[in-house]
Amino acid sequence: xxxxxxxxxxxxxxxxxxxxxxxxxxxxxxxxxxxxxxxxxxxxxxxxxxxxxxxxxxxxxxxxxxxxxxxxxxxxxxxxxxxxxxxxxxxxxxxxxxxxxxxxxxxxxxxxxxxxxxxxxxxxxxxxxxxxxxxxxxxxxxxxxxxxxxxxxxxxxxxxxxxxxxxxxxxxxxxxxxxxxxxxxxxxxxxxxxxxxxxxxxxxxxxxxxxxxxx
Amino acid sequence: xxxxxxxxxxxxxxxxxxxxxxxxxxxxxxxxxxxxxxxxxxxxxxxxxxxxxxxxxxxxxxxxxxxxxxxxxxxxxxxxxxxxxxxxxxxxxxxxxxxxxxxxxxxxxxxxxxxxxxxxxxxxxxxxxxxxxxxxxxxxxxxxxxxxxxxxxxxxxxxxxxxxxxxxxxxxxxxxxxxxxxxxxxxxxxxxxxxxxxxxxxxxxxxxxxxxxxx
DNA sequence: CTAGTGACCATTTGGTAATATAGTCACAAT
DNA sequence: ATTGTGACTATATTACCAAATGGTCACTAG
Numbered sequence: 001x002x003x004x005x006x007x008x009x010x011x012x013x014x015x016x017x018x019x020x021x022x023x024x025x026x027x028x029x030x031x032x033x034x035x036x037x038x039x040x041x042x043x044x045x046x047x048x049x050x051x052x053x054x055x056x057x058x059x060x061x062x063x064x065x066x067x068x069x070x071x072x073x074x075x076x077x078x079x080x081x082x083x084x085x086x087x088x089x090x091x092x093x094x095x096x097x098x099x100x101x102x103x104x105x106x107x108x109x110x111x112x113x114x115x116x117x118x119x120x121x122x123x124x125x126x127x128x129x130x131x132x133x134x135x136x137x138x139x140x141x142x143x144x145x146x147x148x149x150x151x152x153x154x155x156x157x158x159x160x161x162x163x164x165x166x167x168x169x170x171x172x173x174x175x176x177x178x179x180x181x182x183x184x185x186x187x188x189x190x191x192x193x194x195x196x197x198x199x200x201x202x203x204x205x206x207x208x209x210x211x212x213x214x215x
Numbered sequence: 216x217x218x219x220x221x222x223x224x225x226x227x228x229x230x231x232x233x234x235x236x237x238x239x240x241x242x243x244x245x246x247x248x249x250x251x252x253x254x255x256x257x258x259x260x261x262x263x264x265x266x267x268x269x270x271x272x273x274x275x276x277x278x279x280x281x282x283x284x285x286x287x288x289x290x291x292x293x294x295x296x297x298x299x300x301x302x303x304x305x306x307x308x309x310x311x312x313x314x315x316x317x318x319x320x321x322x323x324x325x326x327x328x329x330x331x332x333x334x335x336x337x338x339x340x341x342x343x344x345x346x347x348x349x350x351x352x353x354x355x356x357x358x359x360x361x362x363x364x365x366x367x368x369x370x371x372x373x374x375x376x377x378x379x380x381x382x383x384x385x386x387x388x389x390x391x392x393x394x395x396x397x398x399x400x401x402x403x404x405x406x407x408x409x410x411x412x413x414x415x416x417x418x419x420x421x422x423x424x425x426x427x428x429x430x
Numbered sequence: 431c432t433a434g435t436g437a438c439c440a441t442t443t444g445g446t447a448a449t450a451t452a453g454t455c456a457c458a459a460t
Numbered sequence: 461a462t463t464g465t466g467a468c469t470a471t472a473t474t475a476c477c478a479a480a481t482g483g484t485c486a487c488t489a490g
Contacts, residue, residue, distance in 0.1 A: 052450095209427070
């Protein structure tokens with residue numbers, strides 16, 4: 001027996017990345033960097049890609065990269081934000097196709113679960129960033145979570161207006177609770193431990209939630 | 216850039232530990248080992264405790280330990296099982312104090328969340344075992360989860376009989392869905408990522424679940 | 431036969447020196 | 461001013477080997 005010492009970190013501190021940007025926001029090279037980063041990160045992973053690799057890929061020196069991005073993480077944030085935005089767009093499209101609020105809610109749940117699941121087992125390399133981002137609570141993730149909550153509230157609002165959903169419980173409370181129900185299925189860190197349930201969960205939980213919403 | 220290679224394991228394979236036992240099941244030394252293990256694991260942690268440490272503590276050689284336990288993990292399972300059993304007992308007591316099924320459900324949710332939370336931030340060292348056990352799906356954990364589900368079903372049954380809960384939805388489906396709602400709050404691995412919500416979640420989610428159960 | 435162990439092996443783990451990487455800066459060329 | 465860089469430092473990662481650990485087994489004592 002040697003010395004005492006914890007190992008498992010319970011929850012890392014937030015690193016909200018308040019930096020706005022660096023260098024010209026609209027610049028060809030910035031886009032090239034993002035493109036190269038997207039390719040490299042998704043092929044080799046975030047950790048295994050060095051800033052020098054990206055520099056080589058765009059044909060400039062490493063120092064030049066730092067004229068456009070505060071840090072490697074800032075580049076990661078960009079890629080991650082794009083990735084999350086894609087998921088969001090896809091889900092929103094699926095939701096928009098439905099007429100009834102209840103069906104919208106179902107699609108939202110199912111859509112997020114499947115998209116996140118795909119991230120986890122197909123786009124393995126990109127998942128790595130998403131996991132890091134979620135663990136360290138990067139700004140991109142915080143914003144994403146907020147937008148998800150907004151989408152949820154919109155659906156709830158519509159359902160209430162149409163008279164499909166009950167109106168007694170305060171909207172914010174309902175939204176918060178349903179968000180908590182959904183969270184394990186579109187947060188990569190949590191989904192990782194819910195692999196066995198991704199098939200059944202969206203359907204079963206949507207039904208439960210809808211039962212709780214009946215007027 | 217070096218070579219490709221994943222790092223994040225998505226979900227480890229189950230190690231159900233089908234071994235029954237080893238050596239005399241009822242034996243003074245076995246109890247001594249368990250006692251020593253409980254102390255050591257909770258003081259220094261599972262990983263930092265060596266089998267030799269336990270041997271020294273009980274005053275025998277390491278080899279003798281293996282007359283009673285298949286492996287170090289088998290000892291960990293024992294401790295873990297005890298720990299989970301304690302949580303369960305505590306929660307069951309709180310549940311039994313309530314009369315109405317709805318209150319029972321609330322207490323069950325709150326009780327498990329608080330107990331698991333305490334495990335996570337007070338009994339840090341024991342948490343380490345629980346986390347390992349949950350990740351590798353040790354038999355003790357699987358059994359625990361099943362007992363939790365059973366308790367849930369009992370409460371639901373009672374609520375249905377008393378007419379407090381709706382009876383249209385199949386019991387198994389209801390139970391499965393509610394279990395999915397609760398899971399993130401008494402699985403240590405999941406709770407770890409829900410630290411920010413442990414205050415609000417049990418109340419809000421219980422309310423949601425109860426709304427879904429209204430006849 | 432039961433209680434008990436030292437010596438042993440295959441893997442892990444710990445410590446450490448060498449290497450690689452993130453990030454900065456002064457400066458050059460245009 | 462804008463575009464671009466090589467050389468530099470502090471920190472993180474790797475590579476390597478010695479020590480520690482999980483686990484077994486043949487064996488002794490009573």
